[in-house]
């Protein structure tokens with residue numbers, strides 16, 4: 001049986017190999033620790049990992065508050081209901097799933113004055129699936145413009161979860177469409193540097209298409225007992 005450290009090192013190597021292969025400069029690893037105990041986070045921390053992603057507000061806040069290390073960047077990557085936005089604004093460093101102005105305004109208003117602006121990505125529904133959250137590509141420009149006017153939010157880029165497809169050509173197409181939209185946005189806004197795409201099963205393909213941040217859960221922490 002492999003342990004968490006072995007799996008982590010394997011993923012680091014895989015990311016390195018893929019990013020060299022695609023002349024991509026820098027790909028960071030977001031370790032998705034949802035449903036996993038703080039002990040697993042601490043194990044990865046001791047190996048040098050500093051970016052962790054959580055999907056559930058309560059669970060994430062509990063880990064942030066009990067974690068002894070203060071130099072971790074915490075990323076919220078799940079769907080967010082308005083009535084929980086305050087907890088994200090107060091505790092997290094990043095929010096990957098902004099998909100409407102209303103939630104962005106709440107995060108902006110609720111961000112504590114003594115914290116740096118909240119880093120945000122706009123979530124794009126790249127495969128236009130009714131079941132997925134995120135906005136259509138055509139609406140990215142307008143939402144980006146609105147977000148750029150909010151002081152306590154720093155727009156960093158785009159995030160997507162592509163169709164769960166075995167069809168590699170389809171996945172490639174979706175990743176490359178997102179990359180095009182990302183490049184366009186980066187020409188307009190100076191802080192845009194993050195293309196959050198790729199998970200355990202498709203990180204090579206995502207990196208080949210220009211991902212700058214892969215969100216990897218099960219390939220590091222092992223399967224989740226609660227299916228997400």
Ligand SMILES: *Cc1c(COP(=O)(O)O)cnc(C)c1O
Pocket residue numbers: 032034055077078161199200201215216217218219228
């Ligand atoms: C759970 C989750 C991941 C990680 O998925 P794995 O397939 O376990 O790597 C990445 N991104 C989001 C938004 C998730 O909810």
